[in-house]
Amino acid sequence: MKLQTGKKMLDRARAGGYGVGAFSAHNAETIQAILAAAEEEQAPVMIQIGQRVIRSIGMEPMVRMIESFGRKSEATVAIHLDHGNSFEQAIEAIQLGFQTVMYDGSHHPLEINIANTRKVSEAAHAVGISVEGELGRIGGVEDDISVDEKDAMVTDVNEAIRYVEETGIDSLAISIGTAHGLYKGEPKLRFDRLAEIASVIPLPLVLHGGSGVPDEAIRKAISLGIAKINVDTELRQAFALKSQEIWRNDPDEYHLAIVFGAAKEAMKEKVKEKIRLFGSGGRG
Template sequence: MTLTHTKFLLEDAQKYRYAVPAFNIHNLESVHCVLDTAKEMDSPVILAGTPSTYSYAGTSELVALVSAAAKERNMQVALHLDHHTDINDIEAKIRAGIRSAMVDGSHFPLQNNISITKSVVDLCHRYGCSVEAELGQLIGQEDDLIIESVDEPYTDPMQAVEFVSKTGIDSLAIAIGTAHGLYKEIPKLDFDRLEKISKVVSIPLVLHGASGVPADDISRCVSMGITKVNVATELKIAYANTLKRVFADDPTVNDPRVYNIEAKNAMAQVIRQKIDICRSAGRL
């Protein structure tokens, strides 16, 4: 099976009021775990990688790994460029076979964000690659980008209309109170803002920073129009914490085929929970 774009996946989710979970993957174990769990639950899924993930794994190697894993499982899978900023880097990865890209110009003023995003859209659409972009900013750390504070953290509904119209993007990531990384306290989401945006923006909406957000809040977002939910930190924590416990329980263990079993099970538990919250099970 070839790698696919996300446009039709998210449009179907928008039509039937569910969300496609997007899990950030980092290694063989996370790729297998996400795909096996999605297959088990008959759920569409997006595998996402930040620039540093592609640098760590190698773009061509990651494309080959995901393509082979999808073919082995008879699945159609979207491999996604998460929070990419450099158009030359995006083009190189598209040429390598990736068909879903998120360009992040959210830290620039609106008109600069529009200009950068439009350039990426023009490039990507020539290759049949769908494009997600972000308006508004999330605090926290995403890859090498650290945002400690912002003057206008939330997405303005009228700016969203202008942004979508002038860029031609396929999906819009909005800022309504979530953050990247771990939360120090339970986030308070601006559901009124989400409702306003969903009324004036016709394309699928995306929620970043979903790790640690209460399940009821994510479910409410999905019912109000969110069609893609990004999860990264919770997977990493589940994997790392379980590995630490396995090594603490048995310091002599040295076979990754053994010590990764429990770590993968811990990730699978998180994946199942998110699929349930997104209501994406049985959608294939």
């Protein structure tokens, strides 16, 4: 495994007009699935560690597993902290060997978000680690949000300019109508706002809530400046559906290696499909 900073990986993607997949890992098999897909497609990938898996397994065991499996892999990887919730957590990730950290202060008022993100940025940059910030709110599909509220959540262009200038971040997650989880209907993306933001902010832009967004919309978003797409739900779904299928056919299959081995293959195919959609194959 070749480790690369988030900045290098994403600057190349924005300049090259393709997207890097940031795929969430949850256990040993999901790490293996992402590494295998990246290697087979020769694609740069981010392996994301999110807050749920930090609570259930812990940051350090996840990083050590990635490093361990990575020894036998040719993949180009950046280990990424997803939705980092504090300065302390970002520092812990940096100490453990992450190449990129997200600090998500988007639920705070702008001033506090700026102050906190800048603190993370300064510390991370001092040791060569990249930082993703977020502006605008990305909700969950399960959230009951009115149309007016949805509009208010979309990233504001002038705030984005100020946020980027004052924090020194390397990539910016924006809210343009996507949500975390699986959509009930088709999400309506605010391409007008994305184009406006991309025209004044040269940084790689990040799209959260990539699961279930139609392929055409993803291609268009990449063409307009999105350089990193987070995919989690669709991967967990591929893994879970394959496990369910095996247990439905054979409820007495208690060999977890068999069940999760098959689930891993199913998830690997899903990751490969996303890499091809994002155009990052052969860029590793």
